[in-house]
Structures are given as structure tokens and as C-alpha cells.
Amino acid sequence: MVYAIFMLLVLLTLAASWRGYALGLLLFLITVAWVLVHLVLDMTDPLTLSF
Amino acid sequence: MNRLYLAAATLNVWVLVLVLAAAFAVQLILGELPCPLCVMQRVALMLVALGPLHTLLRARRSGILTSRDAAVGNGTAILAALLGVIASGRQVLLHILPGDAGFGAPVLGLHLYAWCLIAFGCQIAASAVMLLASAWIDDKPVEWRATGITALAFAAIVAANLLSVIAEAGLNWDLPADPVRYLLFG
Numbered sequence: 001m002v003y004a005i006f007m008l009l010v011l012l013t014l015a016a017s018w019r020g021y022a023l024g025l026l027l028f029l030i031t032v033a034w035v036l037v038h039l040v041l042d043m044t045d046p047l048t049l050s051f
Numbered sequence: 052m053n054r055l056y057l058a059a060a061t062l063n064v065w066v067l068v069l070v071l072a073a074a075f076a077v078q079l080i081l082g083e084l085p086c087p088l089c090v091m092q093r094v095a096l097m098l099v100a101l102g103p104l105h106t107l108l109r110a111r112r113s114g115i116l117t118s119r120d121a122a123v124g125n126g127t128a129i130l131a132a133l134l135g136v137i138a139s140g141r142q143v144l145l146h147i148l149p150g151d152a153g154f155g156a157p158v159l160g161l162h163l164y165a166w167c168l169i170a171f172g173c174q175i176a177a178s179a180v181m182l183l184a185s186a187w188i189d190d191k192p193v194e195w196r197a198t199g200i201t202a203l204a205f206a207a208i209v210a211a212n213l214l215s216v217i218a219e220a221g222l223n224w225d226l227p228a229d230p231v232r233y234l235l236f237g
Contacts, residue, residue: 001224003090007213010097014206017101017108028101028127032134035094039137042087 006035053116053193056184060103060124061197063177064205067100070170071208074163075215083155084219084230088142092167095135097209099174102128103181104202111198121185125178132178135171139164 009031016024071093077083085093106124110116142164146153153162161169220226221234 001220001222003094003216003220003226004213006094007097007209007216010094010101010209011206011213013101014104014202017105018202020112024105025123028098032098032130035091035098035134039091039134039141043141
């Protein structure tokens with residue numbers, strides 16, 4: 001479900017950019033930060049086996 | 052210069068849409084479900100596309116292409132591409148040992164995550180060139196009609212991936228490390 005939320009955030013960012021809202025950049029940065037945290041947690045969890 | 056710049060940004064988005072469509076085709080035709088890191092690379096590709104789309108949509112709305120909008124668009128694309136390098140680089144490293152068959156079937160001799168790593172590197176280089184080129188943008192009115200269809204094509208491929216990942220994950224928060232079926236359908 002977390003990946004669906006990432007993609008939903010991408011669509012929301014696109015919609016905000018389309019409408020000309022400044023919120024688009026904020027949404028983008030939030031998504032990038034969340035994706036980065038998700039990746040780092042995955043890399044630093046020794047019990048997680050990702051392929 | 053402005054029209055050439057917008058043409059390059061449009062081409063950038065279409066290349067990313069085609070890469071996402073190709074990955075989706077591999078999933079549907081070959082029946083290879085994407086793993087968590089594969090999905091993260093798709094998300095990174097989508098985030099990269101938001102950069103040039105930002106430039107295109109701002110120019111469409113105001114009728115003027117500004118170097119500020121171009122800078123924001125390329126900066127965001129580079130940030131997202133770095134995320135993609137982390138995700139694809141990690142997956143390459145997971146399978147780098149001799150004898151490891153890798154994840155999924157190779158395409159043209161390389162696995163999809165290796166192609167992704169190359170694509171993200173090329174994207175960083177392309178965005179850097181676009182950033183340099185933005186110094187020659189003149190703030191004059193410009194008309195570019197391809198933006199609407201480009202943004203719609205991008206939205207369609209993101210929506211398709213969104214539905215696909217919901218079907219794959221079911222009601223679970225995360226995906227299994229080695230997915231073999233769509234969990235939403237049992």
C-alpha cells in the first residue's frame with residue numbers, strides 16, 4: 001500500500017502543477033523525502049531481503 | 052531557443068513514459084511481478100518526469116518560459132534521479148556476486164535494474180545539460196501545444212501502475228520480497 005501512496009502523491013503533485021498551485025513543489029519534496037527514508041530503512045534493516 | 056527547450060522537455064517526459072510502459076509490458080506480457088525495489092525505481096522514474104512536466108505546465112499556464120521554472124524543473128529531476136540511482140544501485144549490488152542469476156529475465160543482456168541505473172545516470176546528465184541551456188532562455192511568450200497530451204499520457208501510466216501495485220500488494224502495507232501473484236485476488 002505504501003507504493004500506491006507514493007504514486008498517488010505523484011498524481012497529486014501533477015494535478016497541483018497543472019492547476020498552477022505552489023503546493024506542487026512541497027508535495028514533490030515530501031514524496032522525495034519519504035521515498036528516501038523508505039529506501040534507507042530498507043537498506044539498514046538486516047532482516048529485510050529485497051530483490 | 053524557447054521552443055527547442057520545450058521540445059527537449061517534452062521528449063524527456065515521453066522517454067520516461069515509454070520506459071515505464073516497457074516495464075509495465077514486461078510485467079503483463081512476461082508475467083514478471085515487480086519486487087519492492089523495482090517499484091521504487093518506477094516511483095523514482097515518475098518523480099523524475101515531474102521535473103520537465105513542471106517546466107512545461109508552468110510555461111503552458113503563463114505562456115512564458117522562464118529560466119526560473121526551467122531551473123526548478125531540472126533541479127527536481129536531478130533530485131529524483133539520485134533517488135533512482137540509490138534504488139537501482141542497491142539492486143545491482145544485491146546481485147553482483149559471481150553465480151547470482153539476478154532478479155527477472157535480462158533484456159538485451161542486462162537486467163531491468165541495471166538498465167534503470169544507466170537510465171538514471173543519463174537523466175542526470177541530460178538535466179545538467181538542460182540546466183546549462185536554460186541560461187539562454189529569453190522570457191518571451193511561447194506557444195507549445197504538446198503539453199496537455201504529454202501530461203495526460205504520464206498521468207495514465209502512473210494511474211495504471213497505481214492500480215497494478217494495489218492489486219499486487221492487496222491490503223498489505225509492503226510488498227513481498229519475491230512476489231509471485233496478485234495478493235488482492237487471493
